[in-house]
Amino acid sequence: MTDLAALETAPSPRATPGQSIYVTSPEMKRRNAAETRFRAYGLVAIAVSLTMLAIMLFTILRDGSSTFFQAKLSFPVELSEKVLDPKGNRDPAEMAKVTTIGYAKVLASALLAELERQGIDLGELSDKEAAELISKDAPGGLRAMVLDNPALIGTTIDATVLAGGRIDGYLKGRVTMESAQLDSNISPEQLQLADRLRTAGILSSGWNWGFFTNPDASDQRPEAAGLGVALIGSAYLMALVALMCIPVGVAASIYLEEFAPKNRWTDAIEVNISNLAAVPSIVFGILGLAIFINFAGFPQSSSFVGALVISLMTLPTIIIATRAAICAVPPSIRDAALGVGASKMQTVFHNVLPLAMPGILTGTILGLATALGETAPLLLIGMVAFVDNYPGLPLEGVLDPATALPVQVYSWASRSDPAFIERSNGAIIVLLVFLVVMNVAAIWLRRRFERRW
Amino acid sequence: MKDMRMESRVDSTVNKIEARKVQVYYGATHAIKDVDVDIADRAVTAFIGPSGCGKSTFLRCLNRMNDTIAICRVEGQILLEGEDIYDRRVDPVQLRAKVGMVFQKPNPFPKSIYDNVAYGPRIHGLTRNKAELDQIVEDCLRKAALWNEVKDRLSAPGTGLSGGQQQRLCIARAIATQPEVLLMDEPCSALDPIATAQVEELIDELRHQFSVVIVTHSMQQAARVSQHTAFFHLGHLVEFGETGQIFTNPKDPRTESYITGRIG
């Protein structure tokens, strides 16, 4: 058995015979240096990814936080009957014949009058150039206000209207005298006038509620673009996804975890669920376009189709989380219920499901948080279209064209005016706030209802 | 197989390791209390005792394996050839090259048989060329009585061997780093009787070159392979002496109770 011969003859060299263990050998020093280096690689790796995360969040905050403030002009506007309701009969149809161009003139002359009253020098600017400080979106807003409330005609109101996008950029430091010289939309003289208006208190910067309520705006008026439609669209999306995913996801999980026989069909379902979770999201967009829009004929750009697509994407995630939650309910609970004569179905619905509920909710919220940020499939079903009408109220409203938060981020980012990049970053901040809230809710739920069996 | 070897002569009286007033704490638990032990060179010392008595814990102190457990704390003195292994200047990694270890469950690396044995020499830089390494691998496999069984399939994975072969491979791997002390933590507990017999025979051969410390819960095994025996109970070293004396004429009533099977 034992090679005795080998044992006798084999040399038994001790690498460092009798060497003190207090002395670190040169070989050991080299190995320890390698050890330190290896450890450092790990630290560097962590530092790199966390630094990238920090830079990303920092640039978003830096570029986006100014979105929440907006330059506005405040001056009294006389709503003269002669211009706005020439017939004087307050007939809405008659009044509607005055277009936004008419209102633009009203605003322009009111601003010029105020400048004159306060003795502000126009410099070399023409009246028209001075009036360009007012956003192109302002006349439309004023017109809607007057048509809504014809009693305003004939009075003088203290109007607060948006300043143009370049003026807003100037107050935020994005537009400078140098950039204005190269810019056909604004001149340095106009910026100097803006300075004087600011000192006079006509031009000021205030909290930008419009960002949350306004619909999207065209390329020429970034100052008026808001998340109104996107927020409604995302809210519809999330509500529909939750309505579709939770029942189906829970039903599917119960079946797979508690009832499914071990057969090929069950195996097929299992394999499909784990693979669907890894299918690129854009493929789901193609599916939505081909089946829900082209084949079933649902309206393009609608939150309903968006929700169908996102639900199919989110379902695997929710099923995986729900199954884990159901699995975590110990068998003793089931045995106890079955032992007092409950049917398997009663056991599941009366005993297992309530206990698994916190886990299911946590998983669902996390799944919805991922769904909220999903962009690519929505592009394909047309939710990236320019939508400046609010979708209607549910239920019909879910078939109206809408956009969603992440899609709005993308569509603003792809416009040329840097003012839209600011809006895009602002939209990201809003999106991230929602995600943080959802994740905190999930963590809270988990902590609150965590059970140790 | 030789039978009970209680009468076997003790080869050497030189002490390789001297432990004095060793205390080990796991968090708040006082696992080892006031242990004094002398491990003789070129002899087999067995640690016996009921499970949970601290014999494995103490064994792992001897090459500072306990360092890898964050909550473990060791006090007292353990001298290897007169030098305190818990001294600040000691590099535990370097120490472990001198005090090798074989574990309860055979744990060959998922590599070839050759690479398993060559692992230690390679990381410690013991060889200058392939021929030397080949020589070491062959020597160690011969010493571990495995050479004839595996010489034709050195590149086969070590995990493919039988349990007894795996354990002998682990012993070959341990002696390939050319340690001075070999610690064995219940090396046969996962093996069948035939494999156990092979490993025990091997241990007996190894004591000609190494100082071997073996933890075992089998008194027969201690009696068969060791020259000195230490009996641990509840974290105390109850009795320590020559194996023959411990088994035939225990001084402490607890030792006697254990040996006769009343506690355990």
Place this chain on the structure above:
Amino acid sequence: MSVAMLLAVIGVLALTGFVLSRQRALASAGGNSRALHSLPNYYGWNGAIWVLVPALAGLSLWLIVQPMVVESRISADLPAALVADDSARALTMADVRRVAGGLDQAVAQGAMSEAKAREMSTGAVDVRAVLANVGVALGSNVSPEVLSAAQDYRAMTAWGAAARTILILVLAVAGLFWGVSRAQQDYRARIAVERVVLGILALASSIAVFTTFGIIWSMASETYDFFTKYPIQDFFFSLTWSPNFRGNSDLGMIPLLWGTLYISAVSLLVAVPIGLFTAIYLAEYASKPVRNWVKPLIEIIAGIPTVVFGIFALVTVGPALRDWFAEPLGLGNSGSSVMTAGIVIGILNVPFISSLSDDIINAVPQSLRDGSYGLGATKSETVRQVILPAALRGIVGAVLMAASRAIGETMIVVMGAGAAAQLSLNPFDALTTMTVKIVGQLTGDTDFASPETLVAFALGMTLFVITLGLNVFALYIVWKYKEQYE
């Protein structure tokens, strides 16, 4: 009767079924619910189910089949010139539907009597003007064929709706009687109800399979359509991609595949070392508090939507790479580039790789670590020579999954990679990927009969096959790996 109305009636009948069945069952047991086989409510549910299931199943079937039947019959009646090919047929049918919808609205708003809508002809009435008045704008004047087809369409739809109402009501009422008649003392109502519930649960779980079939069917049919219009070998082997909406496009996918693979490779070069070292540090070196803090921080990256990374690529990484590397090195002046997209996708994939590798490294048994430490190996030697080789299969699986994610990633490449379909080796050149082109070809105005649009489905199919293949292979490898240590 409208669908909503029909649903309401079915609901009322179901409720009736519930109440009647419950009462009848109780009566059959002489009012003693303990003499029943099941709880009284189960009899009620059984009654309701008998109303709901046949009626709703019939309704959904009808709603799917009717439009298909109507469309095929209408388009069969249209003159051949209007339905010459698929795209002409689709256009004509869209017109027919629009006119029919306009007529419906005109009648509903009282602009036109029902009889007039049925009888009128293009000679007598300017249909376009009439419809414009009720808010339905048409692109061109209505031809007589289209008008009569629209009138047929309306007639058939109206007939269908009437038939539907009758059929569904008959089904519901029959179900009601049958269900109530079953409500007898010894009828096993609970078992019957539970069987139906089980069926619903099984149906819900099958949605995953239906989705997969939906994906494959929708893409395969359009892809087949594409290959009837564009040669298959040109798609797979042509080296140029230059779509031209006036026709005669070159639609070779090689440049797109090259861009996809190049960018994915760069992303793996970033993600694998960073992710792996992160996992190693967290699993083997980090103290518990450090681990508890750093792990969630890394996971934050995984929770951020990809469109945010897209902005990061577009606004920060792209210009930085251009100004600091590409331009000084003379390698180009494009902010969108392989490097931009690759690095950002890499960062996105770091938490994915690190958490998968973390699991895999932790699955390596402690006895192997002990064995290595017991031989006097340092931690890094143990990691490099024992743990990583032991975990290799699992890590390869994780890397393959990350590759599949990188290949399918859309928003970051749309915003960071550029749109130039070219075979370039320069990592600072703008390249494009399959996903970018899918988005490009399918957004905006699309004509589902032209190869320029349909190519997106072929690209999608290729993408699906590649990512699915990678993923199945990766799952298999990881599964094999886990098996090894169980």
